Amino acid sequence: MDYLDEQVLELKRQQKKEKYQGLETGFYIRDELLEFERELLEPMDLSIMLPTTFVTMPQSMVRVKYQSENRPQIIKTSLDTSVNFTFSQVPQQVQPEQLRSLASQLKAVIQRMNPASTFYDMKEEQTTSQIPICWFDYKGFAIDEQVYYMMFVLPWKDKQLIHGTFNCKYSDVNEWKEAARQAILSIEAKEEEQV
Numbered sequence: 029m030d031y032l033d034e035q036v037l038e039l040k041r042q043q044k045k046e047k048y049q050g051l052e053t054g055f056y057i058r059d060e061l062l063e064f065e066r067e068l069l070e071p072m073d074l075s076i077m078l079p080t081t082f083v084t085m086p087q088s089m090v091r092v093k094y095q096s097e098n099r100p101q102i103i104k105t106s107l108d109t110s111v112n113f114t115f116s117q118v119p120q121q122v123q124p125e126q127l128r129s130l131a132s133q134l135k136a137v138i139q140r141m142n143p144a145s146t147f148y149d150m151k152e153e154q155t156t157s158q159i160p161i162c163w164f165d166y167k168g169f170a171i172d173e174q175v176y177y178m179m180f181v182l183p184w185k186d187k188q189l190i191h192g193t194f195n196c197k198y199s200d201v202n203e204w205k206e207a208a209r210q211a212i213l214s215i216e217a218k219e220e221e222q223v
Contacts, residue, residue, distance in 0.1 A: 051077045051214060055207040058200065064211065068218060069102050072117050072190065077214035078104055085109065100193070111196040111204065113211065121187040127162035128152055130181050130189075135164055138179075142168055155182070157216035165205070167198050174198035178208050185217065 049055060054063040064077040085093070085103040093109065094100060100114035122130055131150060138145055150164035163180035178194040194208040 049206065051207075051210050057203045057207060062207070066214075067104070069115055072102070072115060073185070073218040074115075074190065074215055075218060076113070076216075077211050078113060079106070082106060082111075082113070085112070111194075111200075113192065113194050113208075115190060115192045117184065118189040118191055119187070120189045122181070122183050122189050124160035124183060127160060127181055127183070131162040131164055131179070134179060134181070134191075135166075138166065138168070144169060153213060155213050155215045159183070159215065159217075161213065161215070163209070163212060167201075176201040176204070178205070178212065180212050182215065190215070 047053065047056070051064045054061050056062075062079045062081065065080050066075050067078045068075045082104045085105045089109065090099060090103055094103070100116050102115040104113045105111065128150070135147060135150070139147070145166050145168045147164065147166040150162070152160065152162045155161055159182055161180055161182040163178055165176065165178040168175050168177055174197070175195050176198045180192050180194075182190050184190045192212070194204075194212065196204045196208075
């Protein structure tokens with residue numbers, strides 16, 4: 029009887045995952061429905077759909093978690109800090125046709141610094157507002173666990189570049205990968221106010 033109960037529970041979990049697999053409906057991740065809403069990242073004049081439960085990581089925690097001086101400028105995190113979206117604006121001009129090359133350079137740097145990293149996809153897509161973007165994903169390592177990363181680059185206004193990363197525990201990659209991809213592809217410029 030226990031076996032049948034487990035099958036029924038697993039079937040219900042699968043039905044929920046199939047029903048909630050978009051930013052509009054939310055995503056069913058780790059047996060919890062995560063809803064998404066558009067959030068403005070003020071200093072960068074961009075917005076992105078993020079889980080409603082995510083918060084800006086406090087600076088005291090940022091310094092501990094990202095010890096390099098080149099830490100991300102904005103970090104949105106889950107309450108337990110195990111899932112993060114990071115954003116940095118870089119004063120570098122890049123044309124859409126250069127995105128793959130730039131992403132390949134970032135990948136090469138990561139590979140040199142962490143040879144044990146395992147790389148997966150590299151894709152060029154467009155955000156929902158037609159901004160070209162290139163992303164790649166890989167498995168890396170933190171002090172005591174494996175981590176899944178999705179790194180992305182896109183050209184931004186005034187000859188700037190947006191560089192960002194999504195990360196979660198590698199054990200949760202199947203839960204998060206599509207939600208992270210859709211969130212990243214939801215990036216759009218802040219709407220200019222009407223005069």
